[in-house]
Amino acid sequence: MEPFLRKRLTFLSFFWDKIWPAGAPGFLDPDADLEPEPAGVEPPAAEPCSPPAPAQLFRALCDFRAQSAEELSVGRGDRLYALREQGGYIFARRLSRPPRTGLVPITCVTRVTPEAFSDQPWYFSGISRAEAQQLLLSPGNAPGAFLVRPSESSHGDFSLSVRAQAKVHHYRISTAADGSLYLQKGQLFPSLEELLAYYKVHWQLIQPCVPQDKWERPRSEFTLQRKLGEGYFGEVWEGLWLGSVPVAIKVIKPADMKLTDLAQEIRTLKSLRHQRLIRLHAVCSAGVPVYIVTELMRRGSLQAFLGSPEGQALSPPLLLTFACQVAEGMSYLEERHIVHRDLAARNVLVGDDLACKVADFGLARLLKVRDDIYSPSRGSKIPVKWTAPEAAHYCVYSQKSDVWSFGVLLYEVFTYGQCPYEVLAGEP
Numbered sequence: 001m002e003p004f005l006r007k008r009l010t011f012l013s014f015f016w017d018k019i020w021p022a023g024a025p026g027f028l029d030p031d032a033d034l035e036p037e038p039a040g041v042e043p044p045a046a047e048p049c050s051p052p053a054p055a056q057l058f059r060a061l062c063d064f065r066a067q068s069a070e071e072l073s074v075g076r077g078d079r080l081y082a083l084r085e086q087g088g089y090i091f092a093r094r095l096s097r098p099p100r101t102g103l104v105p106i107t108c109v110t111r112v113t114p115e116a117f118s119d120q121p122w123y124f125s126g127i128s129r130a131e132a133q134q135l136l137l138s139p140g141n142a143p144g145a146f147l148v149r150p151s152e153s154s155h156g157d158f159s160l161s162v163r164a165q166a167k168v169h170h171y172r173i174s175t176a177a178d179g180s181l182y183l184q185k186g187q188l189f190p191s192l193e194e195l196l197a198y199y200k201v202h203w204q205l206i207q208p209c210v211p212q213d214k215w216e217r218p219r220s221e222f223t224l225q226r227k228l229g230e231g232y233f234g235e236v237w238e239g240l241w242l243g244s245v246p247v248a249i250k251v252i253k254p255a256d257m258k259l260t261d262l263a264q265e266i267r268t269l270k271s272l273r274h275q276r277l278i279r280l281h282a283v284c285s286a287g288v289p290v291y292i293v294t295e296l297m298r299r300g301s302l303q304a305f306l307g308s309p310e311g312q313a314l315s316p317p318l319l320l321t322f323a324c325q326v327a328e329g330m331s332y333l334e335e336r337h338i339v340h341r342d343l344a345a346r347n348v349l350v351g352d353d354l355a356c357k358v359a360d361f362g363l364a365r366l367l368k369v370r371d372d373i374y375s376p377s378r379g380s381k382i383p384v385k386w387t388a389p390e391a392a393h394y395c396v397y398s399q400k401s402d403v404w405s406f407g408v409l410l411y412e413v414f415t416y417g418q419c420p421y422e423v424l425a426g427e428p
């Protein structure tokens with residue numbers, strides 16, 4: 001009865017709380033009727049069996065007043081669960097306020113993605129359960145500190161990690177069939193914000209976790225051993241971290257870079273993690289030159305590798321696996337709304353096991369602040385042969401211009417590293 005009423009009449013939650021007080025009064029109670037998130041594999045949500053894909057959740061960007069019986073009035077911030085898309089509308093169920101269904105213009109709504117929370121102090125994207133634990137137990141955080149992170153095993157769901165004295169508890173935030181969120185069965189909320197507001201009161205979630213910059217390391221921990229190459233942003237060195245871990249160290253030329261912009265880009269790099277993207281290990285950004293420390297890819301750039309005797313001997317099916325790996329990395333960037341702007345075989349790196357990883361995805365965005373250099377009027381610094389016409393002519397970079405560059409990269413891959421449009425003078 002209670003779960004049924006709570007689920008159907010969410011707007012009366014205050015009233016249900018009076019009749020059925022919350023399951024976890026006072027401080028954190030790990031034995032409450034919760035979906036604890038066990039280490040390793042998270043349990044499937046107990047109810048219901050088919051939660052909606054995150055792509056079906058929308059949020060209203062503005063107020064919209066229904067003009068006809070088929071339309072649905074929404075207020076800015078309302079959460080909507082799209083049942084279908086229909087021309088320029090979504091036919092949706094409103095999750096906030098009294099639930100109703102109807103048509104809402106697609107221009108008034110935006111899909112809810114984890115990135116939508118990136119401004120929230122409690123939302124930590126791209127961190128694992130173990131990292132959340134380490135962070136919450138670090139000095140600077142006290143009992144009651146909490147954070148929300150994307151679930152590692154259940155795509156589209158979230159997990160809540162909460163510090164209680166010297167322990168951290170992890171709870172799965174599940175999504176019900178109608179798009180509502182819950183920690184305790186039957187205790188449904190239309191949005192993550194409302195769920196947290198409720199548990200802040202009932203569980204004393206005291207303050208969002210204070211981030212520790214685990215990437216920031218002293219420069220003395222790194223030794224430069226061998227110069228690997230040089231690009232627009234500076235030199236790249238093979239080196240050792242704490243005398244033993246092999247790493248690649250990009251030594252940023254201070255002259256060309258506004259440090260505040262660089263800091264913003266480094267923040268982006270820290271939030272991106274995918275097996276097909278170069279992995280950031282550490283940053284030394286106190287003082288100059290700034291070091292950006294990444295995993296070392298021993299076979300260097302894909303372009304150079306394809307031109308080497310070993311590369312020239314590769315079979316076409318292997319070349320196809322290279323292209324697929326790059327596509328996977330780029331697809332992840334697209335999901336995160338990052339435009340690479342400089343995709344080319346020279347910016348893909350190859351590891352010992354022939355794994356390919358996309359590199360320079362964060363730094364390429366600094367082209368925005370290098371307009372004086374990359375603008376079409378100044379011309380020569382644009383990698384013209386890889387750049388889509390609208391980007392080259394009007395500086396309009398998008399996922400579509402990245403797809404253009406990917407096409408050129410395919411040419412490089414299947415010609416074993418030949419330069420595209422070889423008849424055209426000028427490089428690149």
Ligand SMILES: Nc1ncnc2c1ncn2[C@@H]1O[C@H](COP(=O)(O)OP(=O)(O)OP(=O)(O)O)[C@@H](O)[C@H]1O
Nearest residue numbers: 228229230231232233236248295296297300301346
């Ligand atoms: N993580 C890495 N592991 C191994 N080698 C690397 C790594 N990163 C870069 N390199 C080597 O250093 C060279 C220079 O890299 P960098 O990213 O600075 O310049 P680029 O990509 O060639 O040019 P630009 O940055 O101007 O587009 C690369 O061609 C590659 O051979």
